[in-house]
């Protein structure tokens with residue numbers, strides 16, 4: 705028999721971190737979290753959860769969590785750059801935001817974010 709604690713341990717071993725409960729997220733609205741010192745934006749869209757970097761590559765604003773949703777994209781509220789919720793790529797297809805794997809177990813959301821590397 706598989707116990708809940710087995711699932712949680714497996715997620716931890718795979719590098720996932722508990723972030724919040726499913727009910728903590730509002731549909732079509734982002735929320736900001738720090739995981740392993742990395743700032744991320746988490747969205748719930750039609751009961752699917754997506755995690756992206758919260759820092760826009762255009763002018764490094766920390767506003768992606770506050771972006772509005774247009775189809776499968778989140779739009780940076782600063783100047784309108786658009787990023788795919790699933791991949792983080794820009795609407796042109798070029799690299800944009802880092803995207804992070806999400807696991808949901810029961811009411812818990814886990815996200816895998818590698819710790820920041822310091823280059824000093």
Ligand code: FES
Nearest residue numbers: 760762763780783
């Ligand atoms: S800072 Fe995001 S589009 Fe300019």
